[in-house]
Amino acid sequence: MSRFETRLKEAAERINTxxxxxxxxxxxxxxxxxxxxxxxxxxxxxxxxxxxxxxxGRMFDADEGMLLxxxxxxxCVHTYSLIHDDLPCMDDDDLxxxxxTLHRQYDEATALLAGDALLTFAFELLAEPATHTDPQMRxxxxxxxxxxxxxxxxxxxxxxxxxxxxxxxxLIAVTRMNRLKTGALINFAxxxxxxxxxxxxxxxxxLMRYAHDVGLAFQMVDDLLDAEGVARDTGKAVGKDxxxxxxxxxxxxxxxxTRERIGMLANQAKAHLGLFGHRxxxxxxxxxxxxxxxx
Amino acid sequence: MSRFETRLKEAAERINTxxxxxxxxxxxxxxxxxxxxxxxxxxxxxxxxxxxxxxxGRMFDADEGMLLxxxxxxxCVHTYSLIHDDLPCMDDDDLxxxxxTLHRQYDEATALLAGDALLTFAFELLAEPATHTDPQMRxxxxxxxxxxxxxxxxxxxxxxxxxxxxxxxxLIAVTRMNRLKTGALINFAxxxxxxxxxxxxxxxxxLMRYAHDVGLAFQMVDDLLDAEGVARDTGKAVGKDxxxxxxxxxxxxxxxxTRERIGMLANQAKAHLGLFGHRxxxxxxxxxxxxxxxx
Numbered sequence: 118m119s120r121f122e123t124r125l126k127e128a129a130e131r132i133n134t135x136x137x138x139x140x141x142x143x144x145x146x147x148x149x150x151x152x153x154x155x156x157x158x159x160x161x162x163x164x165x166x167x168x169x170x171x172x173x174g175r176m177f178d179a180d181e182g183m184l185l186x187x188x189x190x191x192x193c194v195h196t197y198s199l200i201h202d203d204l205p206c207m208d209d210d211d212l213x214x215x216x217x218t219l220h221r222q223y224d225e226a227t228a229l230l231a232g233d234a235l236l237t238f239a240f241e242l243l244a245e246p247a248t249h250t251d252p253q254m255r256x257x258x259x260x261x262x263x264x265x266x267x268x269x270x271x272x273x274x275x276x277x278x279x280x281x282x283x284x285x286x287x288l289i290a291v292t293r294m295n296r297l298k299t300g301a302l303i304n305f306a307x308x309x310x311x312x313x314x315x316x317x318x319x320x321x322x323x324l325m326r327y328a329h330d331v332g333l334a335f336q337m338v339d340d341l342l343d344a345e346g347v348a349r350d351t352g353k354a355v356g357k358d359x360x361x362x363x364x365x366x367x368x369x370x371x372x373x374x375t376r377e378r379i380g381m382l383a384n385q386a387k388a389h390l391g392l393f394g395h396r397x398x399x400x401x402x403x404x405x406x407x408x409x410x411x412x
Numbered sequence: 413m414s415r416f417e418t419r420l421k422e423a424a425e426r427i428n429t430x431x432x433x434x435x436x437x438x439x440x441x442x443x444x445x446x447x448x449x450x451x452x453x454x455x456x457x458x459x460x461x462x463x464x465x466x467x468x469g470r471m472f473d474a475d476e477g478m479l480l481x482x483x484x485x486x487x488c489v490h491t492y493s494l495i496h497d498d499l500p501c502m503d504d505d506d507l508x509x510x511x512x513t514l515h516r517q518y519d520e521a522t523a524l525l526a527g528d529a530l531l532t533f534a535f536e537l538l539a540e541p542a543t544h545t546d547p548q549m550r551x552x553x554x555x556x557x558x559x560x561x562x563x564x565x566x567x568x569x570x571x572x573x574x575x576x577x578x579x580x581x582x583l584i585a586v587t588r589m590n591r592l593k594t595g596a597l598i599n600f601a602x603x604x605x606x607x608x609x610x611x612x613x614x615x616x617x618x619l620m621r622y623a624h625d626v627g628l629a630f631q632m633v634d635d636l637l638d639a640e641g642v643a644r645d646t647g648k649a650v651g652k653d654x655x656x657x658x659x660x661x662x663x664x665x666x667x668x669x670t671r672e673r674i675g676m677l678a679n680q681a682k683a684h685l686g687l688f689g690h691r692x693x694x695x696x697x698x699x700x701x702x703x704x705x706x707x
Contacts, residue, residue: 229501237531
């Protein structure tokens with residue numbers, strides 16, 4: 118395991134511990150709902166979004182406890198989006214993070230409600246005084262997360278993804294869909310770390326550009342893995358986009374041109390970090406990890 | 413139309429205007445998602461929850477513009493819960509507020525996502541500075557709404573409702589389920605008006621007791637209408653709880669005992685308002701309206 122992977126794994130463990138402590142206990146009359154929330158939220162995964170929040174915040178010496186709460190809220194939103202995306206009326210997936218999807222393990226109604234509850238819980242977490250002493254900052258975090266996740270952000274991307282070729286099958290349409298579906302929340306994960314860390318405007322701008330390029334490269338790798346990967350590595354079904362008539366970077370550009378663009382985006386993402394010098398070495402390593410990952 | 417009904421209708425119109433102005437325009441590539449949100453959020457309905465927020469806030473001379481934003485956020489959460497409740501994996505309803513349910517008018521994926529987006533939008537609304545000048549107040553409103561709507565509030569009630577007789581078929585279980593499913597959000601609608609109006613603790617306590625009794629009476633009337641009503645009046649399918657093996661106040665108590673309890677709760681609700689004298693006359697009238705309503 119590389120130095121970077123060790124660091125990513127440590128962050129994932131801290132997030133898992135934080136989520137385990139923050140999520141309601143699965144007891145009482147609603148234990149089925151609560152254990153369903155835990156089943157998905159504590160299922161592992163790379164925890165890349167919270168990793169970004171933690172590492173960016175750390176660059177500015179932000180308080181670790183606050184960062185963990187913000188990162189947990191972002192991961193709850195990410196998890197809810199996966200649960201709803203996997204439902205039969207959406208992608209109808211059976212496998213997620215190497216285990217049965219929530220509606221396969223429980224039932225559709227429970228999965229729907231557990232997703233709803235995780236989304237709601239993210240805002241509860243952010244609104245609590247423990248997240249930040251300054252209520253103005255808490256409101257800004259809530260506003261940022263809601264915009265990134267909502268009807269003009271992630272949910273718009275999910276709707277565009279469902280529309281498939283109807284949204285257009287050119288590079289512009291696919292890029293736009295992915296900026297919304299995965300890019301918006303990755304951007305906010307980076308931005309939230311910068312916000313809690315009180316980064317300057319110039320630093321925020323550089324980090325937002327980094328997040329933009331990393332988010333697109335991440336999605337392009339995802340599309341390559343969907344086209345070429347194996348379920349054992351990715352922990353989810355593969356080859357489904359093409360089967361479903363969905364458009365993605367590989368269906369539009371082909372694998373070779375997609376790989377070429379990933380390389381360009383990776384270099385560009387690293388260049389945006391120049392401003393930070395050695396302080397950003399983990400974010401630089403993250404780029405290499407993301408473009409080389411097999412899962 | 414009674415004086416009260418005129419006032420309720422006026423409030424509903426103000427809420428409709430506010431929501432129409434606040435919700436994103438249904439244009440651009442995601443126009444289908446955005447128009448689906450509008451289809452449900454602007455479908456009418458009694459707007460009872462926002463009415464409570466507006467009228468309670470008014471008792472304390474709270475700012476009307478702020479109250480309208482808070483009331484709109486609450487109605488977005490209520491609308492999202494109806495959309496998800498109507499989905500095939502939940503109650504599988506075809507009719508709502510006299511029109512096809514959202515998934516019948518559009519499709520399941522769009523309904524799921526429109527519900528998600530409305531829930532998210534509620535928190536976006538509350539977090540914006542226009543909702544209240546004091547960010548501490550905005551955080552308190554967000555926290556209150558998230559708790560009322562979340563895994564230990566409304567969503568727990570929806571889960572208990574789906575579990576049907578498995579949760580127990582006695583009065584305690586049914587009361588608990590309804591306190592969560594509809595009571596929590598009605599309570600918060602009243603509480604939010606008191607919060608924005610800076611009510612005293614004694615005033616808040618009286619209003620919370622009022623909300624508790626009104627919420628239960630409201631649900632008992634709903635159950636009577638489901639058992640005895642006609643779809644034309646209620647704007648939704650009727651007689652479905654029994655057909656589905658669900659437990660409600662009428663299946664547990666019978667219609668006569670339910671009616672008797674509604675009368676007791678109505679008197680008790682009005683008694684809690686004694687503290688406010690004539691200032692609370694609209695809230696007193698609301699009790700009569702709720703227990704006498706046929707829709």
